Amino acid sequence: MDRRSWLAWCSRALGLACATVVAVPAVRYLVDPLRRSGDSDEIRRRVARLEELEPGEPRMFAVSGSYQDAWTFHDETVLGQVWIVREDAGDASADARVTAFSATCPHKGCVIPSFDQQACEFQCPCHKASFDLFGEPIEGAASGEPNPAPRPMDSLTVEVVQDDASGTWWVEVVYQEFESGLETKEVKG
Amino acid sequence: MFGVLNSACDWLDERTRYRALLAPIRERTLPDGPRWSLTTASCLWWLFVLEVVTGLLLMFTYSPSATSAWASVFYIEQIPGGSFVRGLHYFGTQAFVIAFAVHLMRTLISGAFRAPRELIWITGVLLLPLVAAWSVTGNPLTATQKAFAQIQVESEIVGSAPVAGPALQRILIGGERIGNLTLTHLNVLHVAILPLVAALLLGVHLWQICLHGIGYQEVEPTERACAYFPHQTIRNLTVFAVVLGIISYLAWHSGAPLEAPAGAPDEAPPRPEWYFAFLFELRRYFPGDSEIIATQVLPGVAILVLLLIPAIDRLLPRAASFGLRILVLLIVVGGITGLTATSMYRDWNDAEFIAAREASHELAERARALAAHEGIPPAGPRQLLANDPKTQGPRLFAEHCATCHLYQGSEAPEIASEEPVAPNLYGFASREWIRGLLDPEKIGTADYFGNTEDMKAGDMVATVHDLFDDLDELEEDERQEINTWREDVVVALSAEADLPTQQEADEADAERIATGAEFIKTGDFGCTDCHKFHDEGDLGSAPDLTAYGSREWLAAMIADPEHERFYPDTNEGMPAFGLAQGNAAPILSEAELGLIVDWLRRDWYEPQQAATESRPPDTGDSATTVAP
Numbered sequence: 001m002d003r004r005s006w007l008a009w010c011s012r013a014l015g016l017a018c019a020t021v022v023a024v025p026a027v028r029y030l031v032d033p034l035r036r037s038g039d040s041d042e043i044r045r046r047v048a049r050l051e052e053l054e055p056g057e058p059r060m061f062a063v064s065g066s067y068q069d070a071w072t073f074h075d076e077t078v079l080g081q082v083w084i085v086r087e088d089a090g091d092a093s094a095d096a097r098v099t100a101f102s103a104t105c106p107h108k109g110c111v112i113p114s115f116d117q118q119a120c121e122f123q124c125p126c127h128k129a130s131f132d133l134f135g136e137p138i139e140g141a142a143s144g145e146p147n148p149a150p151r152p153m154d155s156l157t158v159e160v161v162q163d164d165a166s167g168t169w170w171v172e173v174v175y176q177e178f179e180s181g182l183e184t185k186e187v188k189g
Numbered sequence: 190m191f192g193v194l195n196s197a198c199d200w201l202d203e204r205t206r207y208r209a210l211l212a213p214i215r216e217r218t219l220p221d222g223p224r225w226s227l228t229t230a231s232c233l234w235w236l237f238v239l240e241v242v243t244g245l246l247l248m249f250t251y252s253p254s255a256t257s258a259w260a261s262v263f264y265i266e267q268i269p270g271g272s273f274v275r276g277l278h279y280f281g282t283q284a285f286v287i288a289f290a291v292h293l294m295r296t297l298i299s300g301a302f303r304a305p306r307e308l309i310w311i312t313g314v315l316l317l318p319l320v321a322a323w324s325v326t327g328n329p330l331t332a333t334q335k336a337f338a339q340i341q342v343e344s345e346i347v348g349s350a351p352v353a354g355p356a357l358q359r360i361l362i363g364g365e366r367i368g369n370l371t372l373t374h375l376n377v378l379h380v381a382i383l384p385l386v387a388a389l390l391l392g393v394h395l396w397q398i399c400l401h402g403i404g405y406q407e408v409e410p411t412e413r414a415c416a417y418f419p420h421q422t423i424r425n426l427t428v429f430a431v432v433l434g435i436i437s438y439l440a441w442h443s444g445a446p447l448e449a450p451a452g453a454p455d456e457a458p459p460r461p462e463w464y465f466a467f468l469f470e471l472r473r474y475f476p477g478d479s480e481i482i483a484t485q486v487l488p489g490v491a492i493l494v495l496l497l498i499p500a501i502d503r504l505l506p507r508a509a510s511f512g513l514r515i516l517v518l519l520i521v522v523g524g525i526t527g528l529t530a531t532s533m534y535r536d537w538n539d540a541e542f543i544a545a546r547e548a549s550h551e552l553a554e555r556a557r558a559l560a561a562h563e564g565i566p567p568a569g570p571r572q573l574l575a576n577d578p579k580t581q582g583p584r585l586f587a588e589h590c591a592t593c594h595l596y597q598g599s600e601a602p603e604i605a606s607e608e609p610v611a612p613n614l615y616g617f618a619s620r621e622w623i624r625g626l627l628d629p630e631k632i633g634t635a636d637y638f639g640n641t642e643d644m645k646a647g648d649m650v651a652t653v654h655d656l657f658d659d660l661d662e663l664e665e666d667e668r669q670e671i672n673t674w675r676e677d678v679v680v681a682l683s684a685e686a687d688l689p690t691q692q693e694a695d696e697a698d699a700e701r702i703a704t705g706a707e708f709i710k711t712g713d714f715g716c717t718d719c720h721k722f723h724d725e726g727d728l729g730s731a732p733d734l735t736a737y738g739s740r741e742w743l744a745a746m747i748a749d750p751e752h753e754r755f756y757p758d759t760n761e762g763m764p765a766f767g768l769a770q771g772n773a774a775p776i777l778s779e780a781e782l783g784l785i786v787d788w789l790r791r792d793w794y795e796p797q798q799a800a801t802e803s804r805p806p807d808t809g810d811s812a813t814t815v816a817p
Contacts, residue, residue, distance in 0.1 A: 007419040014426040018433050022239065022277065025270035026246050032268045070250075071260035073564025 043079065043175045047100075050093055050160060050169035053086035058115045058122070058133065060084075060103055063175040080104060081111055082156060082173055083122065085133060093160065093169040100158035100173045101135045106151045109180040122153065154178045154185050213399040215418065217406060222413030223421040226299075227405065229292035231425035232432060236285045237391070239433070243278035244380065251330070253376035255369045256569030258332035259450040263560050263570070266447060276440025282324055284432050286464045289320060294522070297498065297514055301404045307499045309401070312394040314495045318488075319387055321465075326379040328462060330372065333448035334549065337367050338459030340375065346484045367451075449552040452571035454584055457549035458542055467528035470535075491521070555580055558796040576780075579795075582788020585781055589766065590614070595635065610640045611763070617789050618686035618738025620694070623679045629654045641761050648719060649731070656714060674708055678716070681705025686738030690791045709734065721754075728753045743786045747777070 001009075047061040060081050067074045081103035088097045101122075103112050110126035121138055122131040127148045130138045135153035157174040177188040202208045208215070219227075250271070252261040265271040293313070296302065302310030325343050329336035340362075348358030363370020461469050471483040494517070502510045536542050552574060559573040566572045574580045583602045586594075591606045598615030613636040616622045625631040632653045638644040657675070660668050684695045684702045695702065709716045710725040717726030722734040733754040736742045745752065748767025751760045766777040777785070787793060 004416075004419065007423045011419045011422045011426055014423070014430055018235070018426070018430055021433060021437055022242060025273040026242070028270035029246060029268055029274050030249065032271070035269075068564055071257065071264040071560075071565050072567055074567060 044172060045175060046161070046170040046172050047082060048084055048171045050086075050096055050098075050171055053084060053098070053171070055086045055088060056133070057117070058083045058085045060113070063173065065175075080175060080177065082175060083112070083115070083153070084158070084171055084173070093162070096160045096169070098158050098160055098171050099134070100156040100171070101153040102156055102176070102178065104154070104177065104180065105129055105149075106154060106178070106180055106182075106185070107148050112153070124149075150181060150183050151185060210399065213402055217402065217417040218410075218414060219417055219421055220406060220408045220410040220414050222411070222415055223417075223424050224405070225424055225428070226295055227403075227421060228425045228428040229288060229295055232429050233285065233288045233292055235429045236281055236288055236432070239281045239436075240278060240285060241384070243274050243281065246274050247278060248380060251376075253330065253372040255332065255372060255451075256567075258330060258372050259447075259570045260560070260565040262331045262447060263557065263565070266444070266557075267561070272444045273437075273440050276444045277436055279445030280436040280439045282327070283462075283464065284436055286320065286324070288432070289317070293317070293495075294518060297495075297518060299404060300502070300511075302499045303404065303502065304499070305401050306397065306404065309394055309397045310499055311496055312390045312397070314492060316387065316390050316394070317495070318492060319383060319390065323379065323383050323387070324462060324464075326375045326383065329375055330379065331447060332372060332451050333553075334451050334453050335448045335457065335459060337451040339461060340367060340371060342459060342461075349481055350485060447553065447557065449549060449556045449574065450570035453549075453552050453556065453574050454580065457545045460536070463529070463533075466532040467525045470528040470532035552580065559794065562794055562796065576784070577793065578784050578787035579793040581781075581784040582793075585777070585785045586614075586788065589777065590785070593763070597636075609635060610761075612637050612641070614789055617743075618683060619688060619691060620679050620683045623683050624676075627653055627657065627675055627679060629657045643759060643761055647759065652715070674712060674714070677701055677705035677708055678712075678714065679705070681709060682734060682737055685734065685736050686742075686790070687736075687740075688738070688790055688792075729757060732756060738790070740783075740786055740790060740792070743789060744782050747782055747785065748775075 043063060043065045045063050045065065047063055048059070053059060060083050062078045063080050063082055064076050064078050067077050067079060083101045083103050085099045085101075086096060087099060088095065104110075105112050105124040105126065107124065107127055107129045110124050112122050112124045112129075112131075115122050120133055122135075124130070128145050129149040130147055131149065131153050132138050135155060137147050137149040137152060139147060154176075156176065159172045161170050161172050162168070163170060179186045179188050247265065250261055250265050250268070252258060262275070265275050296310065296313070325340075329340035329343075344358050344362050344367075347361060348354045350357065359365070361371070361374055363374055460466070468483065468488070471487065472480055475481075475483040498514070501513070505513065555577065556570065556573050559577060560570065563573075583596075583604055586596060587604050590596075591604050593606070593609065593611040595606050595609045595611075595613035596602075596604045596615050597613055601615050626637055631637060632650050633639050633645060638647070638650055644650065657671070660671060663671070680698050681702045682705070683691065684698075684706075687695070706723075708714070709722050711717075716722060716734065719731040720726050720734045721728045726734075732746075733742070744767070746755050749765045750756050750763045751765065756763075764776060767775050767779070767782055769775050
């Protein structure tokens with residue numbers, strides 16, 4: 001190899017080395033959000049008093065908790081919404097049957113804001129995904145458009161508990177977020 | 190792979206003719222061989238690329254607002270690679286300033302500005318104030334205390350300009366006070382406007398070089414003549430690699446400093462970046478109204494003279510022009526070096542300045558430790574130090590308590606009390622403190638009731654003397670018994686405070702605490718003859734010993750010392766800090782009271798040693814950072 005081509009190769013190697021010194025930390029810095037993905041913890045919260053619920057009439061409640069938004073730490077902030085449905089006739093509190101769904105639409109992740117009492121369906125305003133009282137997708141919904149929902153609404157673990165001090169009956173929900181767009185329910189993260 | 194690359198380049202060239210465009214740069218020949226002195230241009234170019242790349246990377250995270258700027262920079266420091274990228278940007282700037290100066294000097298000496306290359310020279314000189322503005326708009330983006338002080342001063346300089354100055358200053362700041370708009374304005378200048386102007390100037394600069402080549406190419410060819418690539422390229426890259434190596438080392442080893450967020454309690458005297466120190470020093474020689482000479486006239490004249498160099502050169506014979514340029518260079522370089530050195534020398538010999546800077550470094554470290562521990566509250570990073578007992582306690586104590594109380598001990602900050610008339614509160618309610626209270630040799634000293642006249646002559650001092658004065662005359666076992674009881678009382682009473690610093694000891698001595706508590710109630714010392722202790726004794730004659738020294742007890746005591754629980758009749762002039770005074774608010778707010786109490790109880794977050802070691806200490810104030 002002559003001096004010229006040896007120098008040419010050295011130049012390229014040196015240039016590459018300089019680029020690497022910057023590129024490696026740059027990539028590590030840029031992909032940092034991937035490293036921080038595994039923090040979708042379960043949040044167990046009392047979201048509603050049992051007496052607020054009428055049988056067969058779903059109501060939406062906010063779930064709050066602490067949340068680290070990059071640099072800001074929110075001590076108590078709204079993390080999401082849940083739909084709570086009371087199924088029994090509603091006298092004996094201890095035996096109350098309650099179901100809870102995440103209000104996040106399993107199609108594209110919009111919030112399902114309302115329940116149409118007349119048609120008895122949840123409808124997502126974004127793409128008209130619709131679900132019945134049990135969270136199952138409805139075929140031939142009121143809107144007449146095809147239902148894009150890939151799966152039922154995401155049900156959440158729910159429990160009716162009595163407050164030791166006050167004796168009030170509470171609906172306690174284990175809130176989680178799930179990946180949207182999939183046919184199966186998978187925890188986010 | 191190179192085959193594919195080559196054909197891709199061919200494809201591009203057929204359409205753009207870029208090779209012909211770049212030919213003057215790519216296919217240059219060097220008539221007298223490669224030279225090290227020619228490397229400054231390429232070094233500047235690659236430093237510019239480095240600044241652009243790292244700047245873009247930082248923009249992925251940086252958030253320009255008064256509540257989030259410091260926080261997002263702190264966050265960048267926490268991301269793997271983030272601290273390094275920010276360090277490259279920070280030290281890259283300094284290297285750029287140095288390389289710029291060297292490049293300017295070289296081209297000034299070599300006469301690179303001569304026809305037809307005047308535009309190369311002029312665009313280069315115009316880049317000088319632009320680079321200064323780039324630095325001035327970049328450094329305050331951290332929204333640290335120092336950054337805000339810097340932009341305050343720099344905007345005043347803008348404001349002192351004739352005619353449009355005040356309006357410009359107001360627009361720059363976004364109002365009267367530095368805040369959200371200051372940061373959004375500086376940010377858009379730093380990342381959009383100045384880069385666009387710089388790109389324009391740099392574009393003309395490079396286009397002219399393509400068009401006219403560099404002056405050196407006109408030298409008579411010798412036998413050393415060779416192609417630019419790779420003979421000059423290897424030199425260029427070697428120099429840049431060395432510079433990058435130094436920058437990388439600094440970025441990795443010390444990183445860019447991050448001072449305490451704006452709004453922290455102590456304001457260290459602001460200093461500009463080291464490369465502006467000469468201007469800072471220059472101002473000292475132009476006091477009052479003449480300051481404008483240092484801040485605007487002289488720098489303006491210098492730029493103007495540089496711009497006129499090609500014209501001046503034409504008027505003079507070559508030798509005279511060369512001599513003049515050397516003279517100008519010597520004056521300017523000598524002047525800048527001298528002023529910079531004077532400024533630094535002054536600071537190094539200013540004990541007060543060094544102490545203030547030390548204090549501000551400690552605050553910065555504290556702010557970072559708190560941010561790492563608890564995250565940054567939604568109201569912004571200034572809450573971190575504002576709600577920190579360790580930071581605020583000594584300040585509040587010095588302001589409100591030290592007129593009477595001492596605070597002296599092994600780990601105590603120095604809080605001077607000119608004329609102490611009340612007990613030393615260092616370690617209040619700790620075992621050590623109570624031990625002293627029950628020691629006849631100590632209770633009458635300035636640490637306890639030595640300076641409070643009534644208390645000194647009062648029942649407590651008398652009782653301690655009665656109980657423990659004559660221990661030496663007793664039999665050995667009797668003396669030991671009394672001492673054991675005394676220590677039980679100390680341990681039990683101190684446990685009432687529930688001090689976080691004593692938590693382990695209190696847990697270990699649970700039995701002793703129970704024994705001591707029982708003894709306080711019913712034992713021979715007769716504590717409950719005067720004091721109330723849980724369900725024993727009555728309030729009114731002496732302070733309540735129930736939960737003595739606890740957070741609640743202390744807060745209530747400071748709020749209203751003459752309350753029945755404390756010193757209803759024997760208070761010697763301590764104000765009720767927490768009670769509203771007629772229509773006026775209390776002397777101390779509830780939050781301030783809490784901060785003093787937590788500080789007295791040493792109840793604050795202290796990082797584990799290992800946690801603080803993750804980042805080496807700051808290189809310090811960049812005013813004293815040595816050039817790379």
